[in-house]
Amino acid sequence: MPDQSRVAIVSEGTGVMDGLMQPRPLTIAHILERAERLYAHKPVVTAGAERVTYADVARGTRRLATALDSLGVPVGARVGTFASNTRRHLELYLAAPVTKRVLHSINIRLSPEHLEYIVNHAEDDVVFVDRGLLPRIWPSVDRMPKVRYWVVLPDDSGAAIPADPRVLDYDELIAGHDPFPGSFEDTFTLADENLASGLCYTSGTTGPPKGVLYSHRSTILHCLGTLAAGFIGLSESDVVMPIVPMFHANAWGLPYGAMMAGAALVLPGASADPGHLLRLMETERVTVAGAVPTVWTSLAPELGAYDLSATRFLLGGGSAIAPALSETYRATIGVPITHSWGMTEISPVGAIGGTRTQHRDATAAEQVAVRAAQGQPVPLVNLRIVDVDTGRELPRDGRAVGELQVAGPWVAGGYFRVDASDSFTDDGWLRTGDLATIDADGYLRLVDRMKDLIKSGGEWISSVELETAFASHPDVVEVAVIARPDPRWMERPVAYVVLRDGSATTADELLQHITPMVAKWWLPDEVVFMTALPKTGTGKLSKSALRDSMHIA
């Protein structure tokens, strides 16, 4: 490298020349070794289990690195994890990529079919499993024959550990190996920054799940994006709690981001109990937390009972945040829920909502409207909307609706071992399948999923706008609007609603409530009350399951 770096890379013939900067790669090894050098003392808390430091995490990571070698896990091989948010999972987040293996975090809520498909498709060489999750994965084990080892991550679940030569214990495994003593960063060359570092599968609402293969470069750039002030702005003074699971789209980059920033990290473990999460936020003085809207909804009723005065930023993503929910948080603890728009394909953060300086003098209602938008793209991310029929770019006027497309160095350019040309444009942008507007300030507003839009009498009805209208009723806990085939109008909207316990609100009252908010012909033909709505493996509302149930009915 030294010689290479000092050669004048000047092509005098063409007049064009390269800069003379050091050829240093962007690598996750930098995150690990930066934390060792600067933030060794900062805490990493696993709820109910242990309170360690980044120094401890680094030591565990260095032992795990050697252990992976001793297990004969090849460079480039996929290292599966089937685990909740814990210190050991964080060590896997680090040890796999810094040794040039690929971290494959597996969604623990998948159906056995999808689980087996994904593990086999990824060809995981070894899988690390929370002890408490063994009962979910072990019945499938013989249908995932390429996995050579199943390493159990200890917890206090008491779940049975199969007597099987393929089963190892994490703590015993790493205790038996010396820590890797050198610099992982020094083992990377400039070209290595493009090496695969992580693999996440999309939830596969249409067709089989598809794998998104991240690189060290994309991960580090995304990480810098999470540090950018005015967006998430992770810093050393933060205490970051990813409630969003580490098996879900890299936990939105919060673990890597917190560690690069030197923030304290609070990992909530396996429990999603609202009291548990709120107590943790209170005790650990959490400043930044991220979760999907259903979690924020579950926490909302108990907010007032906890001291959340340390909180400065709450992220919501995965689906739209109802303005009413965000306002509840703002009214109760002084911090709204900020939209984070992203996708597994986008590492996953693409845009961050919230107000900017131009909204300082806006009315409260106007500010609520701004916060309802998905926000502005993070630096290095480009967004555009295009006409669905012609593919031509549409104006950024806040009115034109088109398919949202996205480009950037942490955006997928393809899927792992599957042809998915449909998902990309000829000029290499990702087609998101979302319908959206972009305004003159670059604010993104999602209108609907292309497949969720309802076509009635030749006009479009937005299921999202209807859902927002329903959600503004105080008794509505969850709502989904989907299209029902209609002989006259082609499609008509039907609303599926979950009311809060004990509510006696009627369908007519709900329709009356939303009448001032939407066009009259948008009013759903039917309101179906349910006790719960179907969810995908990532906890998102599953409209396809609703559609299926409708077809069955």
Add this chain to the structure above:
Amino acid sequence: MPDQSRVAIVSEGTGVMDGLMQPRPLTIAHILERAERLYAHKPVVTAGAERVTYADVARGTRRLATALDSLGVPVGARVGTFASNTRRHLELYLAAPVTKRVLHSINIRLSPEHLEYIVNHAEDDVVFVDRGLLPRIWPSVDRMPKVRYWVVLPDDSGAAIPADPRVLDYDELIAGHDPFPGSFEDTFTLADENLASGLCYTSGTTGPPKGVLYSHRSTILHCLGTLAAGFIGLSESDVVMPIVPMFHANAWGLPYGAMMAGAALVLPGASADPGHLLRLMETERVTVAGAVPTVWTSLAPELGAYDLSATRFLLGGGSAIAPALSETYRATIGVPITHSWGMTEISPVGAIGGTRTQHRDATAAEQVAVRAAQGQPVPLVNLRIVDVDTGRELPRDGRAVGELQVAGPWVAGGYFRVDASDSFTDDGWLRTGDLATIDADGYLRLVDRMKDLIKSGGEWISSVELETAFASHPDVVEVAVIARPDPRWMERPVAYVVLRDGSATTADELLQHITPMVAKWWLPDEVVFMTALPKTGTGKLSKSALRDSMHIA
């Protein structure tokens, strides 16, 4: 690109594979087009001249891009600027690199010999000059024969404009050309991110000035570094004023950083008058400003007369900030001056000072001591200290003193068209020539320049520590300590001191003042009072000039 991006870049044979992310380059064109899309309305103020927006700057940039084409400036050619901090200089900061030319910002305070050397060495094809600076550059014009055009940037100086066919007017030039209509970003491929984007020469205190050639990649990564929360943390809510000249080490990345973040930008123009600068900070509600210590010293006496309540962050760099000066700011306006350690070779920001969470419970005196340090490296930057004799890395214990070396993607790996192997180690790190300690928290403390250390009786005396001790006396405005050859001790320290106007402090009183702070044998043999200390072209104290004068005396 689309095809390239979707090919599975998997080398099954070796088991190693690349991620499947979009091959998007890091390019300054993104900064420009991001500002157009998101921050078009945000202000760019040039003091005493005009108040425009990023939309206006973008339009000017797009016209200038076409104008550079029409002048026949080749791709890769150097575009010189000899200008103060103005909107037009910002357009040049953008137009040159986004059209794949190289911005060469020239220090306006250079001697004619260095000026001519640099312009000829860079082979500037065209140079843009502030009208008010023409008298400084025009006498040299015929000794810089490769410059085809001298384009005058209008100002109200009234300086004579030579009647010469090589002389053009900036406003006329760009008014005569249509704006480039397309996306500059789309003209860049992944490989182009390594293209040279900027060129700055070091001040050349030893030997001729050396050119540092930045790339788009290094500039964008450095820019993300300036956005990282907890370091400089530029954001959309900031109003950024680079007092540090745009001809000096990229104005520390503040112009590009502010624009990427969407911050308002306040450019102070040509005047360095303290009243002018403070008035500007007050009126524009500046939140972040950066300047060399001599400027902060000149502003200090008048601080209390202005409303600087908007200020959140003041950067000082170029040389060490005396704790007393920083404390004056903290006591008067509530904001200390934060050390920014860097070099032209480091784009230039390498580390940022200030306290972190571990100092929250420290005493005021301990916090002052922390703030006196040069701070922690910015993400992606690695620092180490090595033994000067053996080249072996020294421990990070806050005590071991060694040469500071630095690595990172925005650190020079060589110099432009000159062999400077001595400046780099065998493993490609930059040798800074600074002596420093690094402590267990990764805090950098500069001890001295290697060549400024005083060797007396076989022991080392730190000129910097002596200067800090002198500077803590309320009457001392400036101080420099250098070595005088001594027949018995080899070298002995001599202090050169500038007292504040009207002070009658004696040499004995000063020596008495510092006696409790340093070892007795460190006390300088002589204190020489001066009305001003010699400066380099970048406004830094010139110890070599002092040494020269000593040899003459």
